Amino acid sequence: MELGNSLSLLLETYLPPEFPDTVIQLFAKDVLFLLSSPYKNKQQLSKLIENFQSKIPVTLRHRNTLPKLLSSLEPLFSMSNEQEMLNYVNELQMEYSDNPNDQFILNRLNISPYDGNLNMGRPGSQYSESFENLDRYSERSMLSSQAYNNIGKSPNRLPLRSLLEPYMKNMIDEQEIMKSIPFVLLGTTSELFDIEYDKIIIPSNIPNSESGILHLIFEAGLLYKELGNLCDKYRRMPISPMKKAFIIAVGSELNTYNGLINQLASNDKISTNNGVYVSIYDSINKLRVFYSIMLKFEGLTGDQLLSLLEQLRHHGDLTIENIADKLFSTLLTLYYDYLSQWLTLGSIDNTNNELFIEVEQENTDGEVIFKLNTDKIPSFLTYMQARQIFVIGKSYIFVQKYCKELEYSNEFSNRYKQIYDGLRKNGISIEFIEAVNTQFKEIVSYIDTIICTKFHYHDVLKTLRNILLMGRGDLINTLITKLSSALTSSSDLLSDYSLTRILQESVQQSSLRSLINRGDNNYIINKLDARLLDLGHGAIGWDVFTLDFIVDRPLSFVLNVNRTNGRKEYLRIFNFLWKLKKNQFYFEKESKRTKEILRTFRKFPEFSPVMGDITKHISKCSILLTQLQIFHTKLDNYYLQYVINERYLDLENELSVIFDKGKTDNIKVKINKHGEKRVNGVLKPDINILNEGRKHLGNQNLRDIEQLDNTHNQFLGRILAHKLLSTNSGNNLGERSNKPYPATVIVILNSIAEFLVKYNELNEISYKIYMQLSLEHHPEISVHLQSLVHTIKLLSKQYSHCKEQISTLCDDLRADGDEELMRLSRHLR
Known part of the structure; x- marks a missing residue:
């Protein structure tokens, strides 16, 4: 490295200042490369100098310097030691410093306009001139200053002007x-x-x-x-x-x-x-x-382009902001038309998928389901503003197409079209947002009123709870009593007509008869239907029977009741509770029959030893039945009261905030024994209720159709999310059973059902014994007694099996850590 620096410095000092620095540096590197080669020779140096000479401009003189340079560098090629080469190069540099070439000195006459009293800034030393060129010993600009110390020795006969003329004469003006x-x-x-x-x-x-x-x-x-x-x-x-x-x-x-x-x-x-x-x-x-x-x-889509321009409007650079603002105003006019079309007509035709409202699904019956795409909401609208716009258009479709309120919908559309046309020149302004807010409140309030008065929203909701969620047990009990004989037969033998007839009779004999012949022309009760599930060949009536409540449009948009291609929450809950009601029916039936059999056995005093033994065993079996019935009743009450009823009360409270606030504060109510609110007194009819409904918007906590649907879905979701109903196998696994709690409960209910079957056999055998004793001759009494003993053994074994499963469930509930489930565990034991 030191040899290279010394060689570069020697060449810069030795060659005339007209030589380009880049050429000199390249030449120095080539010489150094030759010196480091083991096959170096003088012929290579001669070729290198010839090549170097070809790169010198034609106008440059002093070409006699190159042969001199060749003779000076030739001794280096006979040296093998780098230190020896370095010493030789340094000697050449010192020799040149003592005898500089006078031809390189500038002529004083050529620089006469300038100050002639120039002093050498510093001697040609081995120090770099700045931190930017530490690898160099001196700047080329210093060579003239160093040579200027000898200014008078020999004038330079080449002026600077002559050097520039060859370059400038071909330059374009x-x-x-x-x-x-x-x-x-x-x-x-x-x-x-x-x-x-x-x-x-x-x-x-x-x-x-x-x-x-x-x-x-x-x-x-x-x-x-x-x-x-x-x-x-x-x-x-x-x-x-x-x-x-x-x-x-x-x-x-x-x-x-x-x-x-x-x-x-x-x-x-x-x-x-x-x-x-x-x-x-x-x-x-x-x-x-x-x-x-x-x-x-x-x-980019059009809406994304609009959002980009909105961001550039606040860039900080005035030029960019002005351009973006102009473009934004141009595009916003079209986007405003998209919004206006949706707000006044509920249509997204010709929006080219550039609006944040999209078609999610289009059913074969012409129903179009829209969705709010939050990713496409532009930056100049908040989520709540975009959601209000979405709900307004969807509510307009709801009122016009499904509620058939054509007069109101036309007036509503025309009125707000005039408002938005008047605000069009201002774009998305404060006035536009205020108009959207007013429109949202009006149509939501109108829908709240219309679904309650015209479509009986609250009454339908209560009917769903009373029937499908078994809030009114008397209907289910009456229905089971009338259907019990038919439900034990094969499902193939059941007909829809007979089921519907029995259902109508059961309604007439239950507390739900108040829904018949009302002012709604049986609008609610006619939605109730009995049907059979398709479980395949061989199923019995108990397994396939279910109740359904048909909710038509428009209520089907806010009440998810076994929707087509949707979730079947009500069906799941009803079928689970149906198993409980089935067992409860047989508990009561077999218990009543046992009491009758025991009462009849006491009519045979002549067989008192035998009768005493039989009645003793039957009474003990009756105690087992009672024990399981107590457990079953506790479990049934827990599901109805603490799982379903509590969540229904929460739903009522949420809906009362929506519908009752500001409307029923002055109405006196009373609560009956079923927990239902009833008006205390007579209300005068108000024929203007639909028109007045939208005047009292005030500060009500309005819920739109989306929120009403979500509120109802959350109610069902909270029921099915309970640990004793949740089917999510990943959660709520029992510590002892390692199974979900609902699975354990189903196993227990099935075991109890098997116990009831065997208990029914016990009653049948007991009745046969009674019939044999009633005859003058009873040759088969011994066979029946043996069957009785065998059935009692099977019954006791099944009871033990049920108790073991109940104990497992109680242990699981106690180990869960949930306070409520721990109390239930103690209650069920």
């Missing part, structure tokens, strides 16, 4: 350049400047000072040309109206730019490149903004 600039700025080839694809070729005979400013100026031409190509490309493509509006705006800006360039071409006052640059500086910035957006254009 600025005025010639000015003639071609307008063509280039419009993206076309000129006499001086060729355009190849996305490049402008600047000739090499243009001075660097002019070339630098031309780079800045010609950026506008490249941007103009590229933007024009992109606009032509997208005009031929099928794009949305919003994107078309943007392309039109870009084209308009390009036309403005074109006019500016034409004015510059005819303006004689602008005669320099700098003047051109100043004149088009703002246009360059505008074209940059347009181009940066166009680079993203193809991957």
Whole structure:
């Protein structure tokens, strides 16, 4: 490294100052490379110098220096030690410092206008001149200063002017350049400047000072040309109206730019490149903004483009903000029309999927389900504002298409269309948001009123609870009593007609008969239906029978009751409770029958020893039945009261906030024994209730149809999320059984059902014994007694099995850690 530095310094000192630094540095590296080669020879040095000589400009003199340099460097090729080479190079440098070449000294006459009293800034030392060139010992600029100490020894006969003339005589004049600039700025080839694809070729005979400013100026031409190509490309493509509006705006800006360039071409006052640059500086910035957006254009939808412009409106750079604001206003007009169309007609036709409201599903019956796409909400709207807009259009469809309130919907649409047309010029303004808020409150309040008065929302909800959730047990008990004989037979023998007839009779004999012949023309009770599940061949009636409540439109939008292709929460809950009611029915039936059998056995005093033994065993079995019945009743009450009823009361409280606030504060109510609210007194009819409903908006906590549906779904979800009903196998696994709690409960219910079957056999055998004892001769009494003993053993075994399963459930509940389940565990034991 030290040899290389010394060699570079020697060459810079030895060669004339006219030699380019880059050539000298390259030559020094080549010499050093030859010296480091094991096959170095003098012929290689001669070829290197000849090559070096070919790179020297023709106008340079002192070529006799090169043979001298060759003779000075030749001894190095006979040396093998680097230190020896270094010493030799240093000696040459010192020798040259003592006897400098007088031909390199500047002539005093050529620098006469300048101060002749120049002193050497510092001697030619081995120190670098700045931190930027630590690898060099001296700047080339210092050589003239060092040589100036010998200024008078020999004049330099080569003036600086003569060195510049060969370069400058072929340079293009600025005025010639000015003639071609307008063509280039419009993206076309000129006499001086060729355009190849996305490049402008600047000739090499243009001075660097002019070339630098031309780079800045010609950026506008490249941007103009590229933007024009992109606009032509997208005009031929099928794009949305919003994107078309943007392309039109870009084209308009390009036309403005074109006019500016034409004015510059005819303006004689602008005669320099700098003047051109100043004149088009703002246009360059505008074209940059347009181009940066166009680079993203193809991957953006109209709404995304609008959001991007909204962000650029707050960029901080005034030029960018002004451009973005102008473009934003242009595109916002179209987006405003999208919003207005949805708000007044509930339609998203011709929105080109650029609105945050999309079609989620379109059913075969023509029903269209819309959804709110939160990812497409523009940045100038909040989520709540976007949601209000979504709900307004959906509510309008609900009122017009499903509630058939055509008069109101037409008046509502026309009134708000006039409002939004008047606000169109202001775009998404504060007035627009206030109008949306007012419209939202009005239509939501109207829907709340119409579904309660015209479609009996509350009564339907209570009926669902009383029937499908078995809030009124007397209907289910009456129904089971009438259907018990039919339900034990094969499902193939059951007919829909007979089931419907028995259901109607059961309703008439239960507390739900109040729903018959009301002012609603049996609107609610006619929705109740009995049907059979399709479980395949061989199923009995108990397994396939279920009740269904048909909820038609429009209530089906806010009450999810076994929707087609939807979740079947009510069906799941009913079928589970049906198992409980089935067992409860047989508990009562077999218990009653046992009492009758025991009572009849006491009529045979002559068989008192035998009767005493039989009645003793039957009584013990009756105790087992009672024990399981007590457990079963506790479990049944827990599901009805603590799982279902508590959550239904929560639902009522939520709905009372929606519907009752501000409307029933002055109405006196009373609660009956079933926990239902009833008006205390007589209410006078109000024929204007529909019109007055939307006047008292106030500060009510309004719930729209989306929220009503969600509230009801959450009610069902909270029921099924209870640990004793949740079917999520990943949660609520019993510590002892390692099974979900509902699975354990189902196993227990099935075991109890088997116990009841065996208990029924016990009663049948007991009855046969009674019949044998009633006869004068009873030859089969011994066979029946043996069957009785065998059945009692099986019954006791099944009871033990049930108790073991109950114990497992109680242990699981106690180990769960939930306070409520721990109390239930103690209660069930």
